[in-house]
Amino acid sequence: MKTQETATLVAGDAELTVQSGNGCRIGSLRIGGTEVLRQGDHFGSFPMAPWCGRTENGQFRNGGQVHxxxxNSPPHAIHGTVRDKPWRRARGGGDTQAVFTYDLVEPWPYSGRITQIFELDESSLTVRMGLETYGDSFPAQLGWHPWFLRNLGREDVTIDFDPAWQEERGADHLPTGKRIDPLPGPWDDCFGMPDGVAVTLTWPEQLELKVSGPEQWVVIYDEQPEAVCVEPQTGPPNGLNTEPRLVTPIEPLEATMRWDWRPL
Structure with missing residues (x-):
């Protein structure tokens, strides 16, 4: 196990642990004493930045410059550079709020700062992430990769959502650029939700948890027996190349993810 700096937020019977020393990931969310996230150094819920999912052959362009x-997932680069790095906790907050920052370094070729804000209450969690540049403009993506437990001790979770389209996935696991009608699972796929992410997880007779946010893309991954992933993000996999969002000195990139839950 890694040595990790952690912060714990408590609201009612909800307890959230943020592992600031391990990528500023959510290491644990316990609701009424029940853990809902897969445990382990590589799981919980980690931030994806400054890109999400796979970047083709580990390269992208910014104008005429190739980086x-x-x-780290041959032949591609996957999930950004910050998910296993130590973040710094900012002052302030309290029992239900915490703020963390991370300054981008190599191998990312541009300087900038990422901020994550966690806000917990008795029936919801809101996480905000922002990315600002210290100099040059550059393409980037933001998102999160939660690992929700498939089973909380009774029946397996169900996933309910209504995407406008599915990104056709090629043999290289990247979107082909073609949008298709959503297919039945199992999935390791990206979906378009132009009105914002809205996915409901239901553990029958136990818990309902809704993942939402203003982002227009979500990856659903449910091919492992232990957990399911619902990943809101600001663009599709390989988006640095196909759907670039520029971070500029006057326009940061921002993203929000919200979880709302209720016992059943």
Whole structure:
């Protein structure tokens, strides 16, 4: 196990642990004493920045300049550079709010700062993330990769959502650029939700949890027996190349993810 700095937020019977020393991921969310996230150094719920999912062959362009990233999921670069790095906690907050920052360093070729804000109450969690540049403009993405437990001790979770389209996935696990009608699972796929992400997880007779936010893309991954992933993000996989969002000195990139829950 890694040595981790952590912060714990408590509201009612909800308890959230943020592992600031391990990528500023949510290490635990317990609701009424029941853990809802898969445990382990690589799980919980981690931020994806400054890109989400796979970047093709570990390279992207900014204008005429080609940048290369570490190929950590051959042949691609996956999930950004911040998910296992130590973040710094900002002052203030309290029992139900915490703020953390991370300054981008190599192998990301541009300087900037990422901020995450966690706000917990008795029946919801809101996480906000922002990315600002210290200099040059650059393309980027923001998102989150939660690992929700498939089973909380009784029946398996169900996933309910109504996307406008599914990104056709090629043999290389990247979107082909073609939008298709949503297919039945299991999934390791990206979906378009132009009115905002809205996905409901239901553990029968136990808990309902809704994942929502203004972002227009969500990846659903449910191919492992232990957990399911609902990943809101600001663009599709390989978006640095296909759907670039520029971070500029006057326009940061921002994203929000909200979880609302109720016992059943």
């Amino acid at each position: 290369r990233l570490p190929v």
